[in-house]
Amino acid sequence: MDEHLRLSRRHLVTAGTVGLSALRSPGGTTLARSTRQDKPGGWKIVDGLRLAGSVSRLSSVDPARSRDLSTNFLLRQVYRGLMALDVNLVPQPEIAESVAISDDRRVHEFVIRESARFHDGRPITSADVRVSFSRALDPRTTGGSLESLAGITYLREIDGADDQLAGRSEYLSGIAVTGERTLSITLGQASPTFLMKLASVPASIVDGEQAQLDNDWTRVPNGSGPFAVASWDPDVSLELAAAETWWAGQPALPRVQVRLGASASQPVNLFQGGSIDLLDDIPPELVDLIEDPAADVPYGELLATELFATSYIALGNTIAPLDDVHVRRALQYVFPNELVATASFNGAVLPANGLLPPGLLNADWATTMIAGNVEAARDQLRRSRYGTAEKVPPVMIYAADIAVVESLREVAAQELGLEIDAIEVGWPDFLTGLAERRFPAYSLYWGADYPDPESLIDMLFGERSVENYTGYANPDLELLLSEARLVTGAERAAVYARANQLLVDDAALIPLYHPVGYTLTRPGLAGVSATPMGILGLETIREQP
Known part of the structure; x- marks a missing residue:
């Protein structure tokens, strides 16, 4: 699912570092680290937890209709x-x-x-x-x-x-x-x-x-999770209360107050001003600033977790000119995608050379991908059915945030002479356009809905998937996906490694980066469990002794 605009969620960051530990997966990939700052006083559990939710309205609390990460996070507290x-x-x-x-x-x-x-x-x-x-x-x-x-x-x-x-x-x-x-x-x-x-x-x-x-x-849902809906205004707030009937025992956290709509904007400022107690999904470009002792941002803990997520540009293969694999490859080859991670985010995210993020199934999912190679891109353009850039129709790429698409447009125009139309669409309309397959190419952040390669490759590029937003079709990929459903363990990982490489070779996407989730807590707040899929539940939150 997605960031500001992801079909999934998270946002903020810190000041001085005082204790740093690294956790590693069995495969050796660093998945999480924790920085703790010792500050006097702080959060008390009796006061409840204050959060900033989505700046969009919470239109429904029906889990059957929940399709984005921010809503999923809230509903996971109400239902299980x-x-x-x-x-x-x-x-x-x-x-x-x-x-x-x-x-x-x-x-x-x-x-x-x-x-x-x-x-x-x-x-x-x-x-x-x-x-x-x-x-x-x-x-x-x-x-x-x-x-x-x-x-x-x-x-x-x-x-x-x-x-x-x-x-x-x-x-x-x-x-x-x-x-x-x-x-x-x-x-x-x-x-x-x-x-x-x-x-x-x-x-x-x-x-x-x-x-x-x-x-x-759904106005007053009788939920099955650790917290019950106490009040709800779709454009203003959601208040949850600890459920006495929760099978594992009533959570120690008595209430959760979630800002929605305009009141949830500028979450970093809200945290600095003491209006919220926990900030997940901190913009990675702010990490260095918040960790600078001179910034004097009081916090309890800064958690950094490599997420099972990918930011990418999808290039469909059913509509001209992207139905020509050489045009797609020209775009993939010419764009120096690693600069998105190293320059735009100052190394606070991981460079991507494929769809699958490192750590899934304890694998690193490395691929051989050509990027930032102007001569190779020009050669692909000559091999296309168009022969020259002048004959290639404009490539239309849609996004809710078009910054990276504009960067691709500039590089493609300067180095190849290709014309790209970077089309910005408001978030609700963007989601609708994706669902209706109106975009031949798009830019998106996608977070895994479950910890398996299937939740990215099958979902986003499988022919039967409703999340295959461009209608991408590749019989060779379908054979691999069918094979993956029949095997397990190392054999299954090997099949998905081939599928990951196939998508790169077919230039079905331009991978941009794999995000690191940064979560900031108020001093005194403990029990936050940040996973590669973000924070799953709030029932574990407690007051630090």
């Missing part, structure tokens, strides 16, 4: 699913107590925790799970719009999903309710990532009775 990702991003039972998987890996039998309750105290049942998953694939949930359904990516592997999407059934036929607290889910074919997907927000469990009986149920 059968599974959750732990601090190492390994799927573990959450609302479920246990899961048993058949030998062919198609049938998953779940037992729901006896202690699992909705916020009003009603036990969560297997019937609620069936309703939740079925409505997440039902076009009626979004007024008939398949593009607005968030559950397709995560639940389409369940038997009966296509009938559900077509409006031919009331419930998913692949879900069998076998008891009040037991159910089985049958997949069309084995999936190595299904349990990860069940930890996603669109796979959250909603109160099935409330959702079926009350059309306005």
Whole structure:
């Protein structure tokens, strides 16, 4: 999903460094570091947690409609699913107590925790799970719009999903309710990532009775997560209260107050002014400034985590002139993409030479990619069906933030004579245009929705994916993706390494950088768990002794 404008979230940073530790993944990649500043006084848990949310309105708290990272983060506090990702991003039972998987890996039998309750105290049942998953694939949930359904990516592997999407059934036929607290889910074919997907927000469990009986149920949702909605104004604020009925025990954090809309703008200033207590997604260009002792920004801890995310420019292959691979390669070859990381962000992000970020499956995903090579780019242009730049129609690239597209435009014009139209689109319209596949090329930040290469390559470039926003089609890629679904472990990683290289060779994208998430906390605030997928839950937050 995305930054300011990502189909996913995060923002801010610090002053003097006093204790620095590095955590490494089994593969040796540095994934996180923590800088702590010792300042007297600070945050008290009784005061609750104050956050800056999205500057856009929170239009819905229905998990079946949640398609961006900032909304996902908030809804993950209100709802939970059968599974959750732990601090190492390994799927573990959450609302479920246990899961048993058949030998062919198609049938998953779940037992729901006896202690699992909705916020009003009603036990969560297997019937609620069936309703939740079925409505997440039902076009009626979004007024008939398949593009607005968030559950397709995560639940389409369940038997009966296509009938559900077509409006031919009331419930998913692949879900069998076998008891009040037991159910089985049958997949069309084995999936190595299904349990990860069940930890996603669109796979959250909603109160099935409330959702079926009350059309306005999201005004005061009866959630299944550690925090309940206390009040909500889509343009102003969201207030959450610790749920007494949370299966793991009422969180120590009593309340969470989230600014929305205009009041959430300028989060760095809000933190410096003492108006918010935690800042995730700090702009990386501010890190050096905040870590400078002269800046005197009081903070408790600065967490830096390499994220499973990529900023990139997608080049579709179905519309001229980008249907010519040599034109796409000319654009990829001519652009010195490493300068985006080293110059624009002063090294606070990681240079990218492919779609997959380092650390996924404990691999570094290195590719051989040509970049910043003017002669190689000119050669590709000569080999195109156009022969010369003068004959190439303008390349239209859309973005909500066109800064990097403008840089590509300048380089392509100066070195190749190619014309690029950099078209800036407001964020809501940009999301709509992506969903409707109106953009032949676009620039985007995408954060993985689950910790697997599938959540980037399959989602963004697979032919069946609703997130394949340019309609990119490549039969060789499809063969690799099919193979990846049938294997596991090192063999599966090797298949995705070939798929990652194929996308580079076909110039399906210009990779820009892999972000580092910077999270800043108020002195006295502890228990923040920053993962390569960002902060997942707030129930672990506590006051530092």
